[in-house]
Amino acid sequence: MVLLRQVQCIKSASTAVQAKWYKKLTIKFRVIMINIYFNSMCLSWNLSPNYVHLRSSSTSPAAVHAVKAAKRAWVKKELQQWYAKRNNIALYRHLLYTELTRSLHWVEWTVFDDRVRDLASDIAHKKFQTVKKKLLNLKKKLLPPAREETVSQILNPHTFHDKVINLSNHHFKPAESKLLEKGLKYCPDLKSSHNDFVDLIVDCEVALRREDHMIKSVIANTLNSVLKGEEGTSDGKPSARNQEWAVINSIIKSFKTANLVAIKADKGNSTVIMDHQTYIDKCLIFITENDVQLLKKDPTVRFQSECKTVVSEIKTVLTPKEKWEVIEMNPTPPRFYGMPKVHKPSIPIRPVVSGIGSPAHSLARVVGRKFVEHSQFRGKYSIKNSIELTKYLTDITPPKNSILVSFDVVNLFTSVPREEAVLLAKKVLHNAKTPEIICNELTSLLTTFASSHSMRTEFEDPFFWAPPEAPGAPSKGVNEL
Template identity: 30%
Template sequence: MPEHRTDPPSIKLKSSVKGMEASNILKKTESKLLGERIRQTVFTLGVIKRQYEELETTIRSHVSRDLANRLAEVVERSRNRNTGSARCVKYYDRLREKSSPVLDTTLSQQQERWVVNKSDRELNDDEKSLLAKGMNYAVSPTSIPTIDLITGVELACNKLTDKTEKDQVRAEAVKVIGSSHAPKSNLTPGERKAMKNLRTDESVTILPSDKGRCTVVLNTTDHKQKVDDLLSDANTYTLLKRDPTRKYKEQLRGILKRLCDSDRITKAQYYLLMPSSDTVPRFYGLPKVHKPLSPLRPIVSSIGSVTYQVAKFVADIIAPLVDQSPHHIKNSADFAERMGNLTLHEGEIMVSYDVTGLFTNTPVPDALRVIRRRLEEDVTLPDRTTLSVDDVMELLTFCATSTYMMGLGKIYQQREVFAMGFPVSPLASNIFMEWFEVRALDTAPHVPS
C-alpha cells in the first residue's frame, strides 16, 4: 500500500502561484511547519510533566503516604478515563480516511473520466496515470535541447542587420545555455517507462477525443478501418494518382508574384505567403466517444502546407463578415441573456437543430458566391486590406479548391466541400449558414448568381 500524508489541516498551505516548483515549495514548507509543531508539542508536554512532578512532590510533603497513594490512584483512573488519547487516535484515523481512500478514489475516477480505452490492450496504473495527463501535457526534457536553442537563436539573428547586435545576442544565448540545467522530471519513473512502452506499441493508436478532452486508446486496425471508411466516401474524396504539391506550389507563386508586382501586396507579405515547404496535409480522425461505436470526425492538418499561410491571411480578411446575422449567438453568456427574456406559451416548445458535418456539407461554389456578395457590400474592406474583392476571392478560391491530403499512405482530393482543420473552413461555413438562416425565415433559400 502506498504511504499517504496525514498532515493536520492547520498546516495546509495554499497559494495563487501555480506550477510544479510552487507545489514543491508548499510541500517543503508544510513539512517544516509540521516539524516545528511537533517540536513545540513535545516541549509543552515536557513542561506539563515537570509541573505534574512538582505538584506531586508538594502534595506528598503535606499528606500521609496512604492518602498520597490514594490520590495518585484517583489521578491515574481519571487519566485513563480521559478520552484525549482516544480522540487523537480518532483524529488520526479521520486524516487517513481523507488522505488515503478519497485520494485513491479521486485518482481512479480521474483516470476513468480522462482515459477511454477502446483497445484490446489492458492498461496498467502507470499508463492510465500518464494518459490522464492529456495529449497536450508538456513532458520535461531529460537534457537541455542545445541544438534546437542554437537553431532558434540563429534564425532570430538572421533577421538582424547590425553585426554587433547579432554578436551580443549570440553571447547572451551562450551564457544562458551554458548555465542552464535540465528541469526536474514531471513524470514518475513508472510513467516514463509507460510512455516508452506506449510509444513503441504499434498495435494501439492514441488520440484526443473529439469532445471532452479525454485521451482515447484504439486498436490500430480499428482506427485504420474507420479512416478507410471515411476516405472511401466517393462523394467527398477522390483518390489521386500523384502528389499535386508541386503543381499547387507553382500556381500559388504565380498568383502572389502578380499581386506583388502590381503593389497589391507588399514584399513582406509576398515572402510571408510564399510557400516554402512541400508538406502534404495530413488526414486523421478524432473519435467521438460520446456516440455509439465511437465514429471519427475527419480532420485535415494543413499546418506547413502550400496554402496554409495564405488561408490564414484570407481568414483575417473575411473574419469580420461573421456575426452580422441578428440570429448569431456569440457564446453561452449571449445565449443565456437572450433566453432570459423568452417566454414559452402553452403548447410551445423549444427545439435546436444541428448540421451534420457542417464543413464537409458546405458546398464550396455556393459559399464562395455568398462570400463575394458579402465582400462587395462591406464598406470596411479597404480598412483591412489593399486587395480588391476579386483579389481576395482569387486567393480564397485557390485555397478552397486545392484541398488535398494524405491518409493511410495515399493522397486524396476533397471534392467541393470545406475541410475541418483548414483556417478558412469555419469562417466560410459560418458566413454561408448565416446567409442561409436569414433567408430561410422569409423565403426559400437561393444562392446569389
C-alpha cells in the first residue's frame, strides 16, 4: 500500500524532483515486467534459474522430486514478489502522473513523457535481449535434447526469410545492407528547405499566440535544436539525415552500375535483389510457357472508346456521377511484373498484372459492387482472410486424425472462360429476380470489361501482350462465381 507519509512526500516535492522520480519508476516498471516474463517462462517450461540454489545429498527419487518442487516453489515466490513490486510502482507512478500533469503545461508534459518512454523502451529492449539469452542457455542446460527444438520454437515462434535476399553477384556495404533491410516502403527523412522552416515558425506563432512566455520559450528552444540538427553537428560532422542520404545515393549508384533490380518477394516482407537481365528472363519464361500472344499495337485507345460507348448507353444501373467516375481520363494498359517466389526451388516469379489506371479498372470495381447489390450474391466457398477462416474452423469438430489441406490452382483467373462467366453471372441475376433492364445493363458492362485482356511489359519492345482467356480488371463478387 502507498503509505500516507510517502504520499505527502510526493505531493510536497518540487516539480523537478517529481519528474526525476517519475523517470526512475518508469524505467524500473519496464524492467520488472521483463523479470516477470523471465520467471513466468521458467515456470512454464520447468526451468530453474541460476539464482535458485538447492541441492540434496540423497539421490533417491523422493529427494529429486522434493528438490524440483522446492525450486518451483522458490520461483513462484519470486514471481509473487515481482508482481507486488510492480503493483506498488504502478501506484506511485499514477500519483506522480497526477501531480505532474496538474503542474506542467500539456506541451511540457508531452515532451517530457515521450523522452522518458523512449529511454525506458531502449533500456527494456536491452534487458529483454539479455533475458532471452538466459532462457536459451537454461534450456540447453536443463532440458533434454528432444525438447530443445520445442522451446526454441516458443521463444522464436517464426522463421522468416532474410529481410534482404541478394541473388546478384554485387556485395553491398554494411551501411547499405542495413538501410535496405528497412524495406521498399521505408521513407527517409526528406531534406527541408528554408521556406519549410519559415512556414513552421509562422504556424507556431499563430497557434501559441494566447500562450504565456514560458511555453513559447519551450517551443522556440525545440525549433532551435531542430534547426541545428538540420545544419549538422557543431564539430563539423554531417547530420544523421545527410549520412543516410549519402548511403541512399550510394545504393542508387550501385544499382545503376551493376544493372540490378529490387523487388518485393511473393511471400513475407523480404526484398529480393537480382540482376535485371535475370528478372527479365524469368518473366519471359512465364510468358513463353503460357502461350501469351504478342500484339502489334496498343489496344488501349480502342478499348477506352468501347467503354465510353457502353457506359453512355446505361440508363438505370449507373448514376450520372458514377458514369463520370468509371471513365479513366488518361488510361494506360495493365502493367505486368513478377514477384520472386523465394520459398520455391529455382525461384520462379509470381505473375502480377496491375490494372490500376487501365480503362476497365474503375468500371470493374463499380460493376462488381452493383452486381452484389442487385443479386445479393455471397460466395459459399470464399473467405475474406485467415481471421475469417479461423472463425469458421472454431465451429467445426474435425474427425480424429484429420488434417487440413490447402489446394493451389495454377493460373486460376486466367483459366476462367469469359463467355461462360458472363452467362453464369446473368443466371445469378435472374435467380435473384433482378429487373430485366438492370440484368441486361449489368451483363453488357460485364461483357465489356471482361474483353479487356491486354498487358504491358516494360522490358520488351513491342511490349503489348494478350494472354488467352484472361479476365481484364478485378471485380469482387463476379470473381467469386
